[in-house]
Amino acid sequence: MQIREIEEKDNKMIEQIIKRSLESFDLNIPGTAYFDPQLSSLAEFYKQQPNAKYWVAVNKQDVVVGGVGIAPFGRMTGVGELQKLYIAPEAQGMGLSKGLMKVALDFAKENYTYCYLETMEKLQTANRLYSQFGFQQLERPLDGSVHNTMDAWFIKELS
Numbered sequence: 001m002q003i004r005e006i007e008e009k010d011n012k013m014i015e016q017i018i019k020r021s022l023e024s025f026d027l028n029i030p031g032t033a034y035f036d037p038q039l040s041s042l043a044e045f046y047k048q049q050p051n052a053k054y055w056v057a058v059n060k061q062d063v064v065v066g067g068v069g070i071a072p073f074g075r076m077t078g079v080g081e082l083q084k085l086y087i088a089p090e091a092q093g094m095g096l097s098k099g100l101m102k103v104a105l106d107f108a109k110e111n112y113t114y115c116y117l118e119t120m121e122k123l124q125t126a127n128r129l130y131s132q133f134g135f136q137q138l139e140r141p142l143d144g145s146v147h148n149t150m151d152a153w154f155i156k157e158l159s
Contacts, residue, residue, distance in 0.1 A: 001096060003103050006043045006054040006067065013064040014056060014086070015039050021086045025122065031149025033084055042084070046071065051080065051111040055103050057087070057096045065091035068100040070108045073116050074144025080112035085126070097126075101133055109158045116142055118150040130154045 006014065022034045029035075038045035046054040052071035056064045066087035073081040082104055087096050108115045118141060119126055131137075135154035142153070 001057050001059060001065070001091075001094070001099070003055050003057050003099055006046065006056050008041075008043045010056050010058075010064045010067075011041055011043055014042060014067045014084075017064065017066065017088045018084060018086045020088075024089075025120070027120065027149075029149060042067075042069070053104075053107055054084070055100060057091070057100060059091070064088075066096050066100060068104045070104050070111075070115070072112075073142065076142065076144060078113035079142070080108045080115050082108070082115055082117040097129055101129065105133065105156075105158070112158055115156045115158055117154050118145060119152045119154070120150060121152045123152075127152060127154075 018033055018039065019028065022028050022032055027034065033039065042054050046052045046069055049071050052069065054067060054069035057066040058064055068085040069083040070080050071083055073079040085097065085100060105115060117130065117135065133156065135156045138153040138155055140153065141150065
């Protein structure tokens with residue numbers, strides 16, 4: 001597996017991975033990434049934002065099997081947001097989430113003081129991963145949250 005920055009040719013595949021994953025948890029509902037307007041054009045979306053990148057994990061055939069992004073969080077200075085960490089079912093359990101997290105957090109450290117993320121309590125595997133990477137759970141979202149369906153929030157001080 002290889003991790004590289006997203007390209008326009010990857011948009012459709014990562015959109016499908018994200019949507020299928022959310023559907024598998026009955027999270028294809030408003031207030032989740034499922035309905036993000038930029039979901040079909042992530043490559044272009046992340047290139048247009050300052051201090052933002054999206055990476056994809058690809059197999060030997062250059063087929064996208066997962067991805068993750070970092071972008072500014074709302075209008076909060078110094079806060080980046082870990083976004084859209086998803087792995088295709090066939091690629092789960094191979095350490096890709098950890099590899100993607102490492103790449104994303106290395107980038108975040110260069111650009112932000114804190115890294116924030118929003119998720120759901122029922123995504124227990126993901127939440128364990130965030131804790132392993134030093135994220136602390138918050139009692140409520142940071143001001144400026146747009147994914148109002150989320151019920152778990154984490155933050156990590158980057159140093």
